[in-house]
Amino acid sequence: MPTATENKSFLGRLLLWQKLALLVAATAVPAVVLGCFYFQQTVAGIRQARGEIDGTRYIKALGSVAAELLTHRGREYAFHDGMLGKAEVKVDHEILLRALLPGKDD
Secondary structure (H helix, E strand, C coil), X not given: CXXXXXXXXXXXXXXXXXXXXXXXXXXXXXXXXXXXHHHHXXXXXXXXXXXXXXXXXXXXXXHHHHHHHHHHHHHHHHHHHCCCCHHHHHHHHHHHHHHHCCCCCC
């Protein structure tokens, strides 16, 4: 004939502090998983923001170069029409290119 201890369920065999520890662990696992998802999304948002900042810097630099190209077209037209001298155009372009492209050294 089975004894009373053999008929107890799993939780019935545990002590009170073990039952409480099991309860805390069972509720902590979803909180940890949600925390991991939150930090992953935060890191992804930070990466996207950094990418947008880099893109803004690139577009800003590209805009000044594009503006200089438009100015160059106007100066080229004026130079070919004889309104400007060759030396004046060359000096202006050298100064502007050095200002726009600081990494370019001759």
